[in-house]
Amino acid sequence: MVDGTRELAMAAEPPRAAACRRWRRLLHRRSTVALLMCLPMILLIGGLVLYPALYALYLSMLNRRMTAFVGLGNFLFLLHRLTFQQVIFQSSLFAISAVLLKAFFGFILAHLMHNIPNRHQRIWRGLLLVPWVIPLALSTLGWWWLFDPSYSAFNYVLKDLGFTPVPWLGVAWPARLCMIAVNVWFGTSFFMIMYLAALKSVPEQLYEAAAIDGAGAIQKMLYITLPMIRNIISVTVLYSLIVTFANFDIVRILTNGGPEDSTHVFATYAFQVGIQSGDVPLGASVSLFMFPLLAVFAYFVLRNVTRRGKEMAV
Amino acid sequence: MRSTTLSRRRALKLGVAATALPLVHIRTAGAAGSVSIVFFDAWVQAGNTAMKKQVAAWSEKNKVEVKADFLSTANNQIVITENAEAQAGAGHDAYSFATWEAPTHLDYLEPMDDVMARLATTIGPPNDMAAYLAKSKGHWMAVPSSSGGQLKGCVGRISILKQAAGLDVMEMFPAAPGASPGVDGWTWEALLKAAEACSKAGKPFGIGLGTTGDSSDSAGCLFASFGAELVNAKGEIAVRSDAVRQALEYAQRLVKFLPPNAVGYDDASNNRALISGQAALIFNPPSAWAVATHDAPAVGADCWHFPPPAGPKGRFVSAVEYFWGVWKFARNKTAAKDLIEYLSQREQVEERCAATMGYDMPPYPSMMDFNVWADETPPKGTLYNYPIRPWHKAEAHISGAPAPPAIGVQMYNRGTMPTMMAKLKSGESIANVVGWAENELEGFLRG
Numbered sequence: 001m002v003d004g005t006r007e008l009a010m011a012a013e014p015p016r017a018a019a020c021r022r023w024r025r026l027l028h029r030r031s032t033v034a035l036l037m038c039l040p041m042i043l044l045i046g047g048l049v050l051y052p053a054l055y056a057l058y059l060s061m062l063n064r065r066m067t068a069f070v071g072l073g074n075f076l077f078l079l080h081r082l083t084f085q086q087v088i089f090q091s092s093l094f095a096i097s098a099v100l101l102k103a104f105f106g107f108i109l110a111h112l113m114h115n116i117p118n119r120h121q122r123i124w125r126g127l128l129l130v131p132w133v134i135p136l137a138l139s140t141l142g143w144w145w146l147f148d149p150s151y152s153a154f155n156y157v158l159k160d161l162g163f164t165p166v167p168w169l170g171v172a173w174p175a176r177l178c179m180i181a182v183n184v185w186f187g188t189s190f191f192m193i194m195y196l197a198a199l200k201s202v203p204e205q206l207y208e209a210a211a212i213d214g215a216g217a218i219q220k221m222l223y224i225t226l227p228m229i230r231n232i233i234s235v236t237v238l239y240s241l242i243v244t245f246a247n248f249d250i251v252r253i254l255t256n257g258g259p260e261d262s263t264h265v266f267a268t269y270a271f272q273v274g275i276q277s278g279d280v281p282l283g284a285s286v287s288l289f290m291f292p293l294l295a296v297f298a299y300f301v302l303r304n305v306t307r308r309g310k311e312m313a314v
Numbered sequence: 315m316r317s318t319t320l321s322r323r324r325a326l327k328l329g330v331a332a333t334a335l336p337l338v339h340i341r342t343a344g345a346a347g348s349v350s351i352v353f354f355d356a357w358v359q360a361g362n363t364a365m366k367k368q369v370a371a372w373s374e375k376n377k378v379e380v381k382a383d384f385l386s387t388a389n390n391q392i393v394i395t396e397n398a399e400a401q402a403g404a405g406h407d408a409y410s411f412a413t414w415e416a417p418t419h420l421d422y423l424e425p426m427d428d429v430m431a432r433l434a435t436t437i438g439p440p441n442d443m444a445a446y447l448a449k450s451k452g453h454w455m456a457v458p459s460s461s462g463g464q465l466k467g468c469v470g471r472i473s474i475l476k477q478a479a480g481l482d483v484m485e486m487f488p489a490a491p492g493a494s495p496g497v498d499g500w501t502w503e504a505l506l507k508a509a510e511a512c513s514k515a516g517k518p519f520g521i522g523l524g525t526t527g528d529s530s531d532s533a534g535c536l537f538a539s540f541g542a543e544l545v546n547a548k549g550e551i552a553v554r555s556d557a558v559r560q561a562l563e564y565a566q567r568l569v570k571f572l573p574p575n576a577v578g579y580d581d582a583s584n585n586r587a588l589i590s591g592q593a594a595l596i597f598n599p600p601s602a603w604a605v606a607t608h609d610a611p612a613v614g615a616d617c618w619h620f621p622p623p624a625g626p627k628g629r630f631v632s633a634v635e636y637f638w639g640v641w642k643f644a645r646n647k648t649a650a651k652d653l654i655e656y657l658s659q660r661e662q663v664e665e666r667c668a669a670t671m672g673y674d675m676p677p678y679p680s681m682m683d684f685n686v687w688a689d690e691t692p693p694k695g696t697l698y699n700y701p702i703r704p705w706h707k708a709e710a711h712i713s714g715a716p717a718p719p720a721i722g723v724q725m726y727n728r729g730t731m732p733t734m735m736a737k738l739k740s741g742e743s744i745a746n747v748v749g750w751a752e753n754e755l756e757g758f759l760r761g
Contacts (some may be wrong), residue, residue: 047484064720064760065421081757082750151586170578172741218655258524258729259577260736270523275390275397276721277419282760 050201060284074285083261084269084286091265091290093176094251095244098183099161103237105184108192113192114199132189140253143182147254157253169255172262177264182250185242194236231305238301266290315677320498348379350648353634354392354462355384356670357601364669365461365657372656378649387412387462399641404464407644408654413712414726416448416456416637417719423455424640424647429655430454438680441710447719456637458652458678460663463718464599465533465700465710466632467621471517471613472693474594478515479508487620490697493705502539503686504594505642506568507622512594513571515612521572521592521737529579531598531632532712536568537561537623544725544755551755553748560626562734562744570741574720577736596634597622598696600690607692615692619700621708630711631702635677648654652738672697675683677710724758749754 026032063070078084099163109128113121131139138267147168155165206224215223226233248267251257257264259270264272266286274283332452351369356362369601373380374557385392385404399405400422410671416423441443481504486496509519522529537544540561546552572585575595585602587593589610596602600619607614621631638654640647656662667674672686679702687697696704702708711732713723726729730751737747 077757077760082753083757148586149582151590167575167578175578254523255578256580258736260733260740261525261728272728275393277724278414279724279760280397280401294567 008205012086015016037285054174054305056284056288059281060288062281064279064281065266074282074291076284078282080291083264086261087266087269087295088289090176090263092243092263094179094183094247095241098180098187098244099237100159101180101184102187103233105188106195106236109188109192109197110199113196125193128192129189131186132193136249137253139186140182140250143178144184144254147178163270170259174261175255175263179250179254182254183244183247186250187244190240194232195229199225201226227265232307234301234305238298242294242298243293319320334463335383335634336363336574337507339760340555347646348381349408349646350381350406351408351638351650351653352392352395352648353382353384353408354410354412355386356461358604358670358673360668361670361674362459365668367663368657369653372653372708376649378646379404380653385410385753387430391535396564398536405641405643405645407646408638408640408650410461411456411637411639412462412634413447414714414719414723416639417450418723419639420455422642424642424644424651424652425453425455426457426651427454429457429658430455430654433457437466437663437678440677443710443715444635444637444677444713446712446715449636456639457533457658459636459638459654459658459666460674460678460681461638461657462634462636463675463677464634464673465675465702466528466535466597466634468595468618468623468701469588469598469600469603470595471588471593472588472616472618474515474517474616475508478517478594479511481508483618483620487699488620491703494642494699494703497706498624500623501566502536502564502623502739506564506571508595509568509571512615515594517594518571518573519591520579520584520587521576521595522584522692523569523572523576523726523732523739524726525585525733526577526579526581527634527726528581528584528598529732530726530729531634533565533728533729533735535597535622535630535632535711536565536625536717537629537713537731538630538711539623540564541625541627543716544730544751545721545758547716547718547760549718549721549759551752551754551759553751557627558748559744560748562627563739565735566738566744570726572739579740582691587616599634599675600671600700603696604673618698620691621699621702621706624707629708631705631706631708633675633712634679634712635712642721669714672700675701713717721755721758725755728752728754728758 005201053310060074061069061071061113063073075191113124113128133230147152152165152168154168158165166174168178203227206228207220210220210224245265247265248271251263252271253266255263261269266289270283270286272282273286318533320453353362353365356365365384366382369380372378372438380720386397392410393412393415394412396419399409400473403422411419420519440458448456448458458609470481470483474483475483483496488759492685493629505519512518521532523533537558541557542555543550543623544558546555552706573593575583584593584596584598585605586600588596588602588605591613592609603614603617606617621629623629638657640650640654644650660681663674663676663678663681664686667676667681667684672684676682682699682701682703687700688695689698699706702710712722712726714724714726716722717725719754734747734751737750738744742750
């Protein structure tokens, strides 16, 4: 009866009033409010991330003069170039070794930090975060002065100690190692702080129970610490790998890709090809080269993280 | 309701006011519109001041408001902005293009034939390299400019070259008009002997083998003087030629005497090598000397500028050319062209050249006689042979020429020639180096 009366009342309602009521109801929904509040950020991401990314994808499929569509031609062309093969090798070496080293040193530092009493921990934590807080371009300039061919501070010390000066940035392998060292110096703090946060979230009772069962330090790490912070490790490594693959500042400032193109990474090579040499489509192809691989990697890592999260919740 | 009808009295008032308007109109600097332009941010700041003064004078005379921005070449700021403007189809009306940037943006530029035709009657034609870069299908697409232009000849330490290598560069290239006594003897073979002697004396020549402009320029003038073209004017790969082989055989001997870190040189490394007293000779415009006069006065007073050595095919001086172009999308093309024409006149160019202590090199042969190069000190006359004098028997050159500019720009910016020399320094054979270059050049031919 009630429903029937309501239907009758609605039928008698003028269409404009009904539309207003529908709008009011829509605006009162939690999801609508959430969407409206997120809208500025969605527009920002759409305008500053999504649109440039899609435009870069479009550019990468054009010919040099940007007058014809060539599909994946630019990517196939790149694969046949010796210098680009060297860029793939160098980028992979740089990113993978730097991330592994950052993860390793970050893990050790986080453990050391975790075992320092809280009062002193704050100072050390602050000091260790300094490399990560200083703008990378600025700190890399500092490193460049240490390695500089004419005024290298390291060579100054080496000469004083009676050793032969080393052309740090003038020979391929020392230059590559210098790049990796600077990146590790810069990024270890990030790993440390993430791991430290994860370590602090591991319940102390688990370690106490393990100690009662007679577990040693290594067993505690293998069976308690690592499984408990596995998700943080995965996400941190994934994030760092993406950022390190896209690194520009360190190589640009230290070697500009030299000697003999041996230290170029995707970003610096893309800049040289696209902006400096006037081949914007090929530059876009270089910069997007790793995108599919990293996307697949990110998908699997994040899927595992979600799965483990659900398992832990159960 | 208020009436909107126009009464006779009101119409009369409006008519009188409209007639009187031109009589009371105040002519402002922007009366004839406005124009925006990007200038190269001069290394010597006095250059910017002189430019601003000239722009203000033109603005006042023509009643056009000018918005002038000075963008730095540091970190490629000027190049990045220019690419963004080309892609967006919006931005300044006129722009300063570095060497290879004008040919890269030909499709976006307004032809400047009218300006160049008028300039030909007042200041004459520019050098061949300017035409190579800024002329397309018979049309001038940009106007060669002195602002930012430079030549990269030799800067040598007078005392070290004399003591270690027996070269009296002040006597070879005196600061006086007429034939230089040492010009014919100054060959790449002579440079090789001097490089060996100075290297043994612990003061090697600071010639870079990196992938930056200075390295490309010095390698480019070496290759050109042997007639070695990696890609010819038709766009064909010519790396497997006798001339290239001869140039590489010579380079193989030269690189032994260059510093161990020459492969890691950037554009400032050679300057620092000279200023710090480590190098006896570099290839550079007078910027290194200008800094040395302040930071290391003894070194500055011991520097002498002279042309590069000659090879079997002649003497080539690396030229960094700048251009002023007007975008097709510019809103005030007439004013932009007029401003560029005004700034290109001899009087204006000489004033700016003097302000930059002779650093800015005009690309017009008719302007090689400015007094600033004879007057600058210390030592007196050090810059006299910085411009190309007729008796130097030299010509301006750009590393990558005569290949079509779309290919030349890649050879230059990716340092193909210095990398070939760097590979020789690391012990690779000439055959391997040629093979590598061929693969690299094939990639540059992509349409």
